[in-house]
Amino acid sequence: MEQYDVAVIGGGVVGCAIARELTQYRLKVALLEKEADVCRGTSGKNSAVVHTGFNVKTGSLKARLNVAGARMFEGLCAELDVPFKRVGKLVTALTEAEVPELHKLKATGDANGVPSLEIVDGATVKKMEPNVGGVAALSVPTAAITSPFHLTIALAEVAVANGADVLLQAEVTAISGKEGSFRITTRRGAIGSKLVINSAGLYSDHVARLAGVRRYKVYPCRGEYFIIDSAKGGLIKHMVYPVPPKGGPGLGVHLTPTIDGNILIGPSAEYVRRKDDVATTRAVARKLLKEAQEILPAISPRDVIAAYAGIRAKTTPSSVGGFGEFIIEEVPECPGMLHLVGIESPGLTAAPAIALDVAQWVGRHLSLVPNGHFTSKRNGAVTFRDLPPEKQAELVAQDPDYGHIVCRCETVTRKELKAAIENPLGARSLNSIKYRARATMGRCQGGFCGPRVVDMLVNEYHVPLTEISLKGPSSSLFAGEVKDLTCTPQR
Amino acid sequence: MHTTEVDVAVIGGGPAGLAAVTSAKNAGAERVLLIERDERLGGILNQCIHDGFGTKVLGESITGPEYAQIYIDKLQEAKADFCLNTMVLDLTPEKVLTVCSAEGMRRIKAGAVVLAMGCRERTRGALGIPGPRPAGVYTAGVVQNYMNLRNIMVGRQVVILGSGDIGLIMARRLTLEGAKVECVAEILPYPSGLARNVVQCLEDFGIPLYLSTTVTRIHGTGRVKGVTLAQVGPKWGVKSGSQRFVECDTLMLSVGLIPENELSKKAGVALSPVTGGAIVDDWFQTSVPGIFSCGNVLHVHDVVDYVTLEAEAAGRSAARYAAAGSLPSSPIKVKPGQGVRYVLPYQISGEDAVEFSLRALAPEKDRHVVFRSNGQVIRKMRELMVAPAQMIRVKLRADRFPKEGEITVEVTE
Numbered sequence: 001m002e003q004y005d006v007a008v009i010g011g012g013v014v015g016c017a018i019a020r021e022l023t024q025y026r027l028k029v030a031l032l033e034k035e036a037d038v039c040r041g042t043s044g045k046n047s048a049v050v051h052t053g054f055n056v057k058t059g060s061l062k063a064r065l066n067v068a069g070a071r072m073f074e075g076l077c078a079e080l081d082v083p084f085k086r087v088g089k090l091v092t093a094l095t096e097a098e099v100p101e102l103h104k105l106k107a108t109g110d111a112n113g114v115p116s117l118e119i120v121d122g123a124t125v126k127k128m129e130p131n132v133g134g135v136a137a138l139s140v141p142t143a144a145i146t147s148p149f150h151l152t153i154a155l156a157e158v159a160v161a162n163g164a165d166v167l168l169q170a171e172v173t174a175i176s177g178k179e180g181s182f183r184i185t186t187r188r189g190a191i192g193s194k195l196v197i198n199s200a201g202l203y204s205d206h207v208a209r210l211a212g213v214r215r216y217k218v219y220p221c222r223g224e225y226f227i228i229d230s231a232k233g234g235l236i237k238h239m240v241y242p243v244p245p246k247g248g249p250g251l252g253v254h255l256t257p258t259i260d261g262n263i264l265i266g267p268s269a270e271y272v273r274r275k276d277d278v279a280t281t282r283a284v285a286r287k288l289l290k291e292a293q294e295i296l297p298a299i300s301p302r303d304v305i306a307a308y309a310g311i312r313a314k315t316t317p318s319s320v321g322g323f324g325e326f327i328i329e330e331v332p333e334c335p336g337m338l339h340l341v342g343i344e345s346p347g348l349t350a351a352p353a354i355a356l357d358v359a360q361w362v363g364r365h366l367s368l369v370p371n372g373h374f375t376s377k378r379n380g381a382v383t384f385r386d387l388p389p390e391k392q393a394e395l396v397a398q399d400p401d402y403g404h405i406v407c408r409c410e411t412v413t414r415k416e417l418k419a420a421i422e423n424p425l426g427a428r429s430l431n432s433i434k435y436r437a438r439a440t441m442g443r444c445q446g447g448f449c450g451p452r453v454v455d456m457l458v459n460e461y462h463v464p465l466t467e468i469s470l471k472g473p474s475s476s477l478f479a480g481e482v483k484d485l486t487c488t489p490q491r
Numbered sequence: 492m493h494t495t496e497v498d499v500a501v502i503g504g505g506p507a508g509l510a511a512v513t514s515a516k517n518a519g520a521e522r523v524l525l526i527e528r529d530e531r532l533g534g535i536l537n538q539c540i541h542d543g544f545g546t547k548v549l550g551e552s553i554t555g556p557e558y559a560q561i562y563i564d565k566l567q568e569a570k571a572d573f574c575l576n577t578m579v580l581d582l583t584p585e586k587v588l589t590v591c592s593a594e595g596m597r598r599i600k601a602g603a604v605v606l607a608m609g610c611r612e613r614t615r616g617a618l619g620i621p622g623p624r625p626a627g628v629y630t631a632g633v634v635q636n637y638m639n640l641r642n643i644m645v646g647r648q649v650v651i652l653g654s655g656d657i658g659l660i661m662a663r664r665l666t667l668e669g670a671k672v673e674c675v676a677e678i679l680p681y682p683s684g685l686a687r688n689v690v691q692c693l694e695d696f697g698i699p700l701y702l703s704t705t706v707t708r709i710h711g712t713g714r715v716k717g718v719t720l721a722q723v724g725p726k727w728g729v730k731s732g733s734q735r736f737v738e739c740d741t742l743m744l745s746v747g748l749i750p751e752n753e754l755s756k757k758a759g760v761a762l763s764p765v766t767g768g769a770i771v772d773d774w775f776q777t778s779v780p781g782i783f784s785c786g787n788v789l790h791v792h793d794v795v796d797y798v799t800l801e802a803e804a805a806g807r808s809a810a811r812y813a814a815a816g817s818l819p820s821s822p823i824k825v826k827p828g829q830g831v832r833y834v835l836p837y838q839i840s841g842e843d844a845v846e847f848s849l850r851a852l853a854p855e856k857d858r859h860v861v862f863r864s865n866g867q868v869i870r871k872m873r874e875l876m877v878a879p880a881q882m883i884r885v886k887l888r889a890d891r892f893p894k895e896g897e898i899t900v901e902v903t904e
Contacts, residue, residue, distance in 0.1 A: 226619075227616070231753070231756070276712060277623075278623050278624070278712075279621060279622045279623045279708075280619075280621050280622065280623075281621045282619075282621045282707065285619050285621065301619075302617075304616065304617065304619060305614070305616045305617060306614075306615075306616030307616060307619055308624065389492060389580075389581075389589055389596065390492065392580075392591070392596055393492050393595065393596040396591060396593070396595050396596050397595055400593035400594070401593070403591050403592050403593040403594065403595060403596065404576065404592070404593050405528065405578040405580075405591060408528065408578065409753075411578075411580065443611070444611045444612070444614065445614040445615070445616055446633075447611055447612050447614065447630055447632065447633050448611070450633060451633065451636050451637060451640070451641060454637075454641070454643075455641070465643065469626060470625070470626035471626070471713075472713075473713075474713030474714065475625060475626040475712075475713040475714055476626060476714060477626050477627075477645070478637070478643050478644060478645055478646075479644040479645065479646050479647050479740075480643075480644050481642050481643060481644060482638055482642045482643065482644050482668050483642075483668065
């Protein structure tokens with residue numbers, strides 16, 4: 001049985017940030033993820049926003065980690081070569097009656113130390129966002145967007161590069177033993193570990209229970225989104241938020257530009273029974289469009305290219321609503337295990353700061369000795385599409401694989417696809433490739449490039465046809481060959 | 492970056508591009524170039540291994556690859572140049588193309604450009620079918636690609652949403668290869684595909700076609716486990732109590748095609764909200780002088796033969812524009828009237844005879860197609876049956892046209 005110093009359960013952005021943070025020290029670290037790739041849960045299905053912290057309760061742990069995380073974010077993204085854009089945010093009041101709410105938000109933001117907040121009038125809103133209505137807005141110039149996929153993947157890759165083991169498809173089924181000698185049974189076998197960190201997100205209550213800790217309950221609260229064609233991406237420059245609904249479990253339906261030039265509409269907020277119920281629904285779809293059109297009338301249903309849903313890991317049940325506090329604690333029932341529960345929004349923003357806190361906790365149990373060779377510098381994927389033509393021409397001259405465009409909608413080259421397929425985590429599903437290289441993400445949703453990516457997997461990477469999947473085992477794409485003939489694909 | 496010059500550049504090597512570049516060359520354009528992003532010419536025809544192609548222009552019914560080969564042979568006879576594995580990344584209103592291939596990136600300055608990029612399929616995302624996002628949701632063209640070009644079976648138990656022609660063809664193909672096609676659901680009260688395909692692909696194989704029916708939910712998180720079918724009322728509202736679960740491992744969508752005009756937009760070409768294609772005159776010239784459009788990128792066709800005819804005309808116009816630097820203006824507007832969804836071209840010069848393409852709004856029996864101008868009927872013809880699935884083509888001689896003003900086209904009693 002492989003022995004580790006620290007086992008991190010959960011490959012979301014928080015778990016991956018923790019794993020990376022700990023690999024600076026002389027520690028043997030394992031990251032256990034139940035899915036076929038990292039970033040498959042809440043971390044990958046949200047608004048991709050780096051929040052400033054103007055709407056969290058002053059003095060709370062959440063406020064501290066949010067503001068600290070936001071300060072670290074840009075530097076971390078630069079180091080990891082992950083997209084980060086400070087596009088700014090407008091919280092718009094659609095009626096005069098909502099204006100006092102803006103002043104309340106500003107006061108909270110000022111108290112939390114959020115810089116440069118300003119209330120602007122309707123004319124200024126019009127100037128900043130000509131397509132958006134509103135009588136006034138809270139301008140939040142330091143708010144930013146990122147790519148949660150790229151960030152989470154980058155954090156995991158840096159952890160691996162610095163010696164961590166990332167085990168995919170390794171759902172934890174049992175935890176026994178005690179501090180210094182935990183035994184963690186997974187679907188890929190058992191490992192031993194001195195300390196355990198439960199960053200299992202939606203399933204953190206379940207993982208705690210496996211270790212005999214019964215005090216947590218996570219309430220899944222679904223948020224549905226629409227993705228708008230990048231052709232309409234120019235309609236807004238900033239994130240545009242409504243005044244948050246009072247006592248609601250979410251921030252209200254907002255419009256968020258994405259790193260890839262699309263606009264996200266959403267999320268809704270609806271408590272659901274199952275933690276894996278990421279279905280989108282007709283009723284919410286209608287409501288989302290209607291609310292989005294109130295803010296941005298130029299949006300039409302024809303511009304929608306896809307929908308998705310994510311689940312918030314809330315500690316407040318629907319009868320209470322609102323937002324709970326982040327829980328990050330070691331409890332007497334199980335010393336040597338740290339639980340991170342209820343890391344809902346702004347969990348993505350707070351992740352780097354949470355990782356620092358967790359490292360301090362590890363330091364109280366094991367000595368933190370820098371290993372001397374840690375490097376967080378990483379060269380991310382080249383995005384051919386975003387380069388000027390001269391630079392593109394240069395790349396093609398260097399490597400013909402850059403000249404071979406496989407995905408037409410997102411202009412993804414063969415070179416970029418090869419890099420995505422050969423990722424250090426060994427994730428090979430179509431979604432893993434999509435989140436790394438954008439192929440199948442565009443307006444044709446893989447109609448053109450899908451078969452070409454499959455060709456590469458079969459012919460160049462020798463993946464058996466029946467093992468090609470959308471997101472891992474049990475989501476296979478094909479039934480086999482036509483007529484089940486014995487002919488093998490050309491190699 | 493290296494820049495070369497051509498007289499006529501044609502973007503897209505499917506049936507439209509093949510016919511356009513060959514006719515441009517035959518009409519006297521010296522330097523022509525067909526640019527294709529795939530590794531072979533022929534476009535979607537290559538995966539259409541069923542027959543039914545060529546009945547209008549060749550007088551016989553042949554398969555897609557055979558049809559493509561005939562026009563590839565014509566291209567080679569005409570000695571028209573082409574390049575493969577080459578993507579056009581940009582097109583300017585000045586007709587400068589930026590193209591990319593493994594050999595390098597370069598610019599091409601063209602005297603005239605023919606847009607022949609074809610269309611793409613509408614996807615689940617565009618329809619907004621509720622439910623989780625499992626594997627096993629495919630568009631019909633993608634299933635056709637996997638089966639016919641790659642020998643891959645996508646599933647064994649299939650529900651088809653939409654009765655477009657490719658969906659019908661694939662219902663038959665999947666059945667012949669041992670899959671169980673449970674049914675075809677069509678939200679409209681009539682089929683979207685051609686009548687011959689409904690008979691030959693569904694009725695002959697006992698596959699039920701449910702009209703005024705749609706998929707209201709997809710089930711399954713890993714792979715599709717089934718769908719919920721429901722009947723819809725007049726405004727596509729779901730009839731309560733009509734929902735039922737149908738088990739399947741695949742949902743195949745055949746719910747419409749969208750002209751692929753992203754490059755056209757870059758060049759500033761004006762598009763019609765009805766067809767999704769360019770607004771053209773009888774030269775097939777778009778709102779940008781010297782840029783022409785034909786085939787499915789202009790409007791989605793029912794049969795490939797008409798694509799060929801249209802593209803040959805567009806190629807001739809492009810050659811003429813490249814030589815002369817301009818074409819006669821087109822002052823006569825053409826407008827869809829009662830019962831007509833759209834009519835092409837949108838304006839005409841009146842210089843020569845024009846072949847109009849139009850589609851009816853709804854299926855009806857015993858109708859008349861009526862062309863009116865300045866209050867007078869200039870052409871009236873009887874149609875025993877009209878259907879939105881079937882394009883109506885009408886040729887009018889030049890002497891029928893007014894000098895100016897507009898022509899209205901109606902489908903009436």
